[in-house]
Every structure is written in C-alpha cells, then in structure tokens.
Amino acid sequence: MHMQFSEEAESHYFFSQPHQPFFLLAFVNAVITMLIFMLSFKGVMHLGIPASNFHSYSMLYLLFTPAFVAFLFTTFPRFTSTPPIAKKIYMRVFSLYYLGAVLFVLGSIVSPVLSHIGMFMLFAGHSMVFYILRNIYKTTNMPDTHDVFWILTAMGLGLFSHFMFILGSLFYPPVIGLATEIGIYLYLFLLTFSVAQRMVPFFSHCMNEKNMNLLKTVFILLLLHVILEGIYTNSSFVVDLVLAYIIGKEIISWQLPFPNPNPLLWILHLALYWIPVAFLFGAMANLTTLIEGTNFLFLDIHILVLGFVFTILIGFGTRVTIGHSGNMMQATLWEKVLFNWTQVVVVMRLFVSMAAAFGWNIMILFDISATVWMAMFILWAVRFFAVLINGKKLNQ
Numbered sequence: 001m002h003m004q005f006s007e008e009a010e011s012h013y014f015f016s017q018p019h020q021p022f023f024l025l026a027f028v029n030a031v032i033t034m035l036i037f038m039l040s041f042k043g044v045m046h047l048g049i050p051a052s053n054f055h056s057y058s059m060l061y062l063l064f065t066p067a068f069v070a071f072l073f074t075t076f077p078r079f080t081s082t083p084p085i086a087k088k089i090y091m092r093v094f095s096l097y098y099l100g101a102v103l104f105v106l107g108s109i110v111s112p113v114l115s116h117i118g119m120f121m122l123f124a125g126h127s128m129v130f131y132i133l134r135n136i137y138k139t140t141n142m143p144d145t146h147d148v149f150w151i152l153t154a155m156g157l158g159l160f161s162h163f164m165f166i167l168g169s170l171f172y173p174p175v176i177g178l179a180t181e182i183g184i185y186l187y188l189f190l191l192t193f194s195v196a197q198r199m200v201p202f203f204s205h206c207m208n209e210k211n212m213n214l215l216k217t218v219f220i221l222l223l224l225h226v227i228l229e230g231i232y233t234n235s236s237f238v239v240d241l242v243l244a245y246i247i248g249k250e251i252i253s254w255q256l257p258f259p260n261p262n263p264l265l266w267i268l269h270l271a272l273y274w275i276p277v278a279f280l281f282g283a284m285a286n287l288t289t290l291i292e293g294t295n296f297l298f299l300d301i302h303i304l305v306l307g308f309v310f311t312i313l314i315g316f317g318t319r320v321t322i323g324h325s326g327n328m329m330q331a332t333l334w335e336k337v338l339f340n341w342t343q344v345v346v347v348m349r350l351f352v353s354m355a356a357a358f359g360w361n362i363m364i365l366f367d368i369s370a371t372v373w374m375a376m377f378i379l380w381a382v383r384f385f386a387v388l389i390n391g392k393k394l395n396q
Helices: 019-041 051-080 087-110 112-139 146-170 175-203 214-231 237-253 263-292 299-323 333-357 363-390
Strands: none
Touching: 019 051, 019 087, 019 299, 019 363, 051 087, 051 112, 051 146, 051 175, 051 299, 087 112, 112 146, 146 175, 146 214, 175 214, 175 263, 175 299, 214 237, 237 263, 263 299, 263 333, 299 333, 299 363, 333 363
16 A cells, blocks of 8 residues: 655645644544544444543544654754654654554444554554654764653653553453553653653753753653552552652752743643642542542543643644744734643543542533543644644734
C-alpha cells in the first residue's frame, strides 16, 4: 500500500512544518474518540472492543502521542543543535498515524480486525518516531544531553507500553492494565515533565541552578509506583506522597513568577502546580480505596493527565502554533478563554470522580465533563486550525 501523500498535497503550507498536521490530527482525534466513548458509556453505541480499552488507547496513542510528535519534531532538533527533520521523513510518520487512526476508530465500530490493523500502523509510526529521535540523539555534538536522554527514554517506554497494549488486546487482556500504567506514568508524565522542567523555567527567565538528579529520582519513584500498582492496586499511595513532596519542592525552588500577567506563561506555571496536587489527591484516593473500598473512578490518573499533561499541552501547543506562523507571541481574549477553559475540563472531571466516590449517579456529570472536553478542542480548532492549515494571521 502506498501510504504517502501526493507531491501536490505535500507542497501545501499545511505540511510545511511537522507540528501542523500532527497537532490537527491529535485534536480531531480528541473530539471524535471522546464522542464515541461518551456514546458507548451511555449505551447508545456498541463498540467492537471494550470501551475502557478504547478510551485508554485513544487518549495515549491517538491524542497525546501525535501531539508529542508535533512538539518534539519541531523542538528536538533545536535541543540538540541538529538540522530540522526532513519533510519526506515526517510525512511518512504522519501517513501512518493518519491511516492508523482512521482504521482504529472505524474498526472500533465495525470490526476489531480493522482496529488491530490500525494499532499496528500506529505502532509502526510510533517506532519510526523513536528511531528518528534516537538517531538525532546519537548524532548531536551537544555536550549536555541530560534532558534529551530522558525525553528519549520516556518515548522508548511509551513504545514499550504501546507494544504491551497490542499484545494484551490480541492475546491476554489483563496485560492492558499494566500497559496503561506504564503509558501514563513512565511515558505521558515522564516525557511531559522532562520537557516542562527544561522549557518552563527558560520561558520564565528563571535561571536557578539545575537539579541534575531530579529526573532520575522521579523516574525511580514512577517505576516504583508502576510496580506497586502491578502487585496490588491502590498500594502506591506512599510513593505518590513522596512524588508530591519532591516535585512540589523542586517547582517552588524555581521561583516561577506566578501569578503572571502573561497568559502564555501562567498556563504553563498552572500546569506544573497541578503535579503535586495530582499526586497528593491520588495518594489520598488510593489510601481511602484500600481502607474503605471507595471507587474514585480513576481520580489519580485523570487529575494528573488533565491537570498537568493536558493543560501544558494546550499551553505549549498554542505557543508553538503562534510562534511558528509569523504571528505575534501574545495572548488575546481568545487564548485567555481557552486557557481558563482547560481548568473547567479538569474541575469537571474531578466532580465526576467525587460523585462516584459518594455513590451518586454520575451520568449527567459525565456528559458535562465529556462535553466541556470536546468543546475545548473545538474552540481551539476554531481559533487555530486556519493558522495550521493556511498560515492565517491572527487578529491581535
């Protein structure tokens, strides 16, 4: 199958920079997959694969992974002082992600066979991303490769979790739980934090001495978290408390100028502050579940992923989109609304978990939570898709 786009299509502005097609694909996936999951959760639509697996896989590998690729294919060469990634290379990856996403989503409704074909194509794209970044890492002459090492390590662990997820889907479903834990903590969080601890202090002009042991310490604790959860569910609360303390103390030491009058900065700061809060909430929820059996409906995962990963994704994605399109790097009312809306998404999902813990009917809250999530990406699309596709100049 010839999966590459025509030369005429590739010459379009939309494909001129790697972040443009990957951001658009990721954000479209965010809306479509959440809509399907919401309809499945309500019993309106029947999926060919378990709804929980569809939700986990689509968030990990159809939303966040293409979004990470958009950012890393743009910034990783800059981190390493190497040439930009050639269009023909990133277009091959995009072709796999685009077709893989279409087949996975279509297969979830029509046939698991199509879904699995889509998963293999997405895994192939993911493998190419790791290979490209690894080659850049191996060829750089930069003396300091500390941060890019951890970014590459997290991407490798994401590839491993992706492989485990596919194995679980095909042969042994219990493996999917471990694959998801690795995907969230050792991939999503570690990768995002590795980038954030480098870029946010830099953007904020905070030049404190770098803690070279931070990422290694966080990695060991995250690994311990995954191991404990693999042995006995909800047993990682002590590790989560330690993570909340260590990361919270580190963020405070950066002396970020928060609250900041610049929305393009305070959204990044706010995302960082969610990390210790998320681990603290997770620890309390897991301990309560162990003692009383309360179901918090994955509170720990959602507060960490939405509060930190999702919030900073919108912050970074907006910066990259504005900065690489010739627009002025400043936030208007549009951006302020979008950034505040991210917190509506986080809080609504928190309400869903708390309602579940109290034994209330969560269907209305779940509908609202899913709707504000989709509204977030639709609003972002209204503001920025024309910028990604045609290089539109924004009204400042």
